[in-house]
Amino acid sequence: MSRMEQAMARVANPMRQVFVETVSAAMDTHPRLVVVLADITADAFTPASERHPDRVVNVGIREQCMIGVAGGLALTGLRPVVHSYAPFLIERPFEQIKLDLGHQDVGAVLVGIGGPYDDPVWGRTHQAPGDVALLDTLPGWTVHVPGHPAEVEPLLRSALTGDGRVYLRLSTQTNTSPQPALFGFRTLKHGRRGVVLAVGPVLERVLHATRHVDVTVLYAATVRPFDEAALRSAVLAADHADVALVEPYLAGTSAHLVNAALGHIPHRIRSIGVRRDLELHAYGRPADHDAVHGLDQASITAEIHTMFTQSTS
Numbered sequence: 001m002s003r004m005e006q007a008m009a010r011v012a013n014p015m016r017q018v019f020v021e022t023v024s025a026a027m028d029t030h031p032r033l034v035v036v037l038a039d040i041t042a043d044a045f046t047p048a049s050e051r052h053p054d055r056v057v058n059v060g061i062r063e064q065c066m067i068g069v070a071g072g073l074a075l076t077g078l079r080p081v082v083h084s085y086a087p088f089l090i091e092r093p094f095e096q097i098k099l100d101l102g103h104q105d106v107g108a109v110l111v112g113i114g115g116p117y118d119d120p121v122w123g124r125t126h127q128a129p130g131d132v133a134l135l136d137t138l139p140g141w142t143v144h145v146p147g148h149p150a151e152v153e154p155l156l157r158s159a160l161t162g163d164g165r166v167y168l169r170l171s172t173q174t175n176t177s178p179q180p181a182l183f184g185f186r187t188l189k190h191g192r193r194g195v196v197l198a199v200g201p202v203l204e205r206v207l208h209a210t211r212h213v214d215v216t217v218l219y220a221a222t223v224r225p226f227d228e229a230a231l232r233s234a235v236l237a238a239d240h241a242d243v244a245l246v247e248p249y250l251a252g253t254s255a256h257l258v259n260a261a262l263g264h265i266p267h268r269i270r271s272i273g274v275r276r277d278l279e280l281h282a283y284g285r286p287a288d289h290d291a292v293h294g295l296d297q298a299s300i301t302a303e304i305h306t307m308f309t310q311s312t313s
Contacts, residue, residue: 013118014149015170016041019111022153023081024048026160027055032079033160038066040084040113067093070108071100079160080108086115086128086169094134102138107163109156111170116249116274117289118172124281129274132223133253135167142166143224145200145248150178151221167224171248173201173286183222185230191215193308194242195234197258199223202246202295209301213308215244223247223254228261241267244307246300250274251293270307272300 020041027033027048034055035045042058049056059065063084070080082089089112090097101108114122116129135141142164144155152170158181159166179186185197188207191214198206199220210217216234220227235241241262247253251273258269275293282288290296294303 013113013170013172015146015152015172015174016113018149018152019083019156019168019170020044022156023160026157027052030079030160032077034073034078034080036066036070036073036080036082038063038084038088040088063088064093064096067096068100071096071104071106074101074106074108075104079163081111081160082108083111085126086112086131087126090131090134090167091128098138101165102140107165109159109166109168111168113170115169117286120283120286120289123283129250131169131249133250135224136253140165141224142222143169144222145169146221147175147200147203147219148178149174151181154181155221169200171201173248175201175204179203179219179221181221184227185218185220187216187234188219189215189217192239194238194240194244195231196244196246196304197231199247202248202300205297205300206246206304208297209304213304215308226254226257226261228257231258231261232265235262235265235267241265242307243267244270244272244304247271247273248295251276270303272303
């Protein structure tokens with residue numbers, strides 16, 4: 001990216017700006033922190049690099065190398081913070097994530113942007129609706145999906161001071177108001193006809209869709225570990241064991257965990273997210289992609305009403 005493109009991206013993505021500011025400030029007091037980049041957002045870390053020239057590493061457009069370097073740094077006791085677009089951070093170097101981090105049992109903080117289709121102007125290469133599902137094939141990952149820029153800092157600060165493997169998934173789409181940064185699910189509405197779990201930036205659309213529907217709404221900014229106890233408690237408190245799962249990535253990504261949480265409870269589940277049966281070849285805007293995948297306000301409202309107002313079970 002050019003400097004102008006970087007500046008425009010920071011304006012368009014306040015979550016990314018919070019990330020840069022939080023990590024840059026933390027580097028002044030946490031000597032273990034080291035930022036590893038592959039060109040993306042490198043300009044934004046220039047002030048931090050000037051203060052800590054040995055702790056901001058830009059490997060160029062070499063994403064597999066980026067993760068390998070992070071694994072090596074972690075083996076020396078440092079805490080790497082690795083950043084890029086989600087497809088370059090999770091999909092392209094997945095083997096290195098699996099081996100250099102997971103198999104070596106070392107930690108890092110991966111901070112991704114662009115997924116599922118936040119920047120469609122760059123085309124399919126910059127989209128990653130399957131990033132969380134892919135990480136689900138590996139054990140031991142914490143995954144945060146904040147729904148507002150104000151939720152980013154507390155989640156990130158907790159990750160920076162830890163030792164585990166963390167994926168922080170940032171988005172240009174945000175809710176109007178932040179929620180307290182909880183590692184479990186937060187109950188925002190109580191109801192009797194079932195439960196709707198809203199993940200990160202889709203919360204506002206879910207709240208609008210459920211205004212006149214008698215359901216419990218749970219909010220998740222942290223999806224791994226999955227708060228099975230909170231979901232189970234909400235379902236048992238309702239009259240119907242029906243769950244709608246609304247996620248801003250591949251539809252059904254957390255369905256297996258919903259089923260595990262409710263293993264001994266007969267239940268229905270409806271997964272709302274990026275469609276698995278569709279490959280878009282157009283650019284458009286994020287709102288256009290939402291409409292096609294059923295993640296726009298009208299589609300979510302229709303799905304919620306179909307499931308819960310017509311349910312007789």
